[in-house]
Amino acid sequence: MAAARMSTRAPVARSQPFAPQALGRSSSTCFQGRCVARAAHTARRSVRVFVVKAEDKTVVIGLAADSGCGKSTFMRRLTAVFGGTAKPPAGGNPDSNTLISDMATVICLDDYHALDRTGRKEKGVTALAPEAQNFELMYEQIKAMKDGKPVQKPIYNHVTGLLDPPEEIKAPKILVAEGLHPFYDERVRELMDFMIYLDISDEVKFAWKIQRDMAERGHSLESIKASIEARKPDFDAYIDVQKKHADVVIQVLPTQLIPDEKEGKVLRVRMIQKEGVKFFNPAYLFDEGSTISWIPCGRKLTCSFPGIKLYYGPDTYFGEAVSVLEMDGAFDKLEELIYVESHLSNTSGRFYGEVTQQMLKNSSYPGSTNGTGLFQTVCGLKIREVYERITQNTVMPVVG
């Protein structure tokens, strides 16, 4: 059982000549669900291969993003792929941050705050600072759940700013750890089977904050600017730095289709997909590995202004090879979404139109007509694939 629960990202695998990439689809031969690593990829002769049946494994997904950046929408899209309704633990603390559905449990890493609101004020640190987090406990509890054990997870009460008595969380099939620091601590990071970073650009963040805090809560423009500025040094130092670890970064930028569009209503969204990640094959447009820009609106598909523009191409991101899939603009009608989906490859959809079906099912969620909804949905399908590939076909090479 312990072997079955060994992390696919275990430090030992990362530091050996037999790199984790070599465990992925490209370097293993699979037949009827059983995979054998190809010995040709390593100079060592004594590679022993054994197959672990691991359908009970807890797969850990990390989602990093700033507060107020649409993490909860993203979570709803992800859990929707697995079905069932996401609810707080039954009969528990009404201010619990946990959501449990049939297959997936989403925990909020704010629950691992080491300091409550008063404590942070006393020590003069923000909620973004590492000193305000209990990474030790975060690691222990995620590790325990990965090993199939229930944990007594603390609750950070966002209403009171206090640490409430803990709640019991059972090891789910899929554990989604969302919050500010899922990849900050190395040991926590190594537990992650798949890592997503939601990267909202300063311009869009500002536009959204104005919309929410000024229009809906009556804050002044100056106070919004001041609060963003005050937060920025810690954000850059502790949150933004995690981007480089992510397998997928969803970058949300202002549109380039309308000059000087500043309202954040039309978005250019980029899905930056790391190459060579185990169990993950980046989605692409038309021709894998080449560079393409595509305006689907034309003779067969008519769109209203400003239309849609897609882009795909190889790039490097923090020195690592990535493939970028980008969508600028918004879907105006259903045909456009179907048309775009039909030209995407490696979406990990199980049937033709699954992305569209998911988007329609969740059409009331923010971002359903643009690249955030599209790529969050693709991420959901990717997570399902990662889950399936880990739990159904796990090859554990032992170098020795």
Added chain:
Amino acid sequence: MAAARMSTRAPVARSQPFAPQALGRSSSTCFQGRCVARAAHTARRSVRVFVVKAEDKTVVIGLAADSGCGKSTFMRRLTAVFGGTAKPPAGGNPDSNTLISDMATVICLDDYHALDRTGRKEKGVTALAPEAQNFELMYEQIKAMKDGKPVQKPIYNHVTGLLDPPEEIKAPKILVAEGLHPFYDERVRELMDFMIYLDISDEVKFAWKIQRDMAERGHSLESIKASIEARKPDFDAYIDVQKKHADVVIQVLPTQLIPDEKEGKVLRVRMIQKEGVKFFNPAYLFDEGSTISWIPCGRKLTCSFPGIKLYYGPDTYFGEAVSVLEMDGAFDKLEELIYVESHLSNTSGRFYGEVTQQMLKNSSYPGSTNGTGLFQTVCGLKIREVYERITQNTVMPVVG
């Protein structure tokens, strides 16, 4: 027989509500080589359809271009598609401008000069002026060949500048009429089954002329500039105006891949393909009717600087719907050409790799590594398709 030889561009068809476009693939149903026009495309009820077996028909292809713009290379590429060696008429005038191969005969429209070099000088007109052409005879003789009859075609002797005694030209299967004015005269134009205009931009023309006249013939830069300037008014008035009639314009421009490249060695070539032309379905990249730019060089295909960039998209050209296929840069090695061909659709190639095979066969011709060679080859395949569709499956609707 007369019906079989009726032009597919007959004026009657052009001026009737049942437009010639309606005879093309998009509005007819074909099964086992027999096509029936769809009556739904016209409001008239009394459209009668009859099928003409027309394998002996002479198909007329027009190629318009300025002198020194590579028409002869283009011709060699076109005739290469049909096989056989192109030779001047056997035992005839050694200064004949005609080339005869198994299926195709290429005539040069300079042979229809109404004035010889002295005559033009006396009247003060250039070889570009309509007054210097005998359009009446051009029409009569092309019409006669289209009707299966041989003609006594005059010969303009480019060496002496005189009009030599005529030569007999038999009606070929494919008649290519190349020269300065194939689409200038309306009656001549209406005889054309397919029209190509080779449009070399001023910058490239200038670069080529410098290369040839300065480097090879010792002319001065000033005299080259002066000769281009002197020619320009007549060129614009009588040659350039024909572009709007062409079914395909091959536009040759300086590259955009290297800033300030002025030597005309790296080229951006655009194939502007008219939509709705009978027997002609434009070639495209990935997704018909949308807009795409594609850099094939990347993870799967490596290229040396400056690489290759392709573009495809709908546009309008002189008010008419066109599809533009564009290639910038040069093929560095065979794989690049194969890779590009494998991603093009509607090339009219009969088997996978036919474009590449043709390009290799003619690799000694100028332009074999760039878009001129690529698109001239595609034009050759398109002409073959036009020929086959006219002669094997002709639907002649009679409105009445």
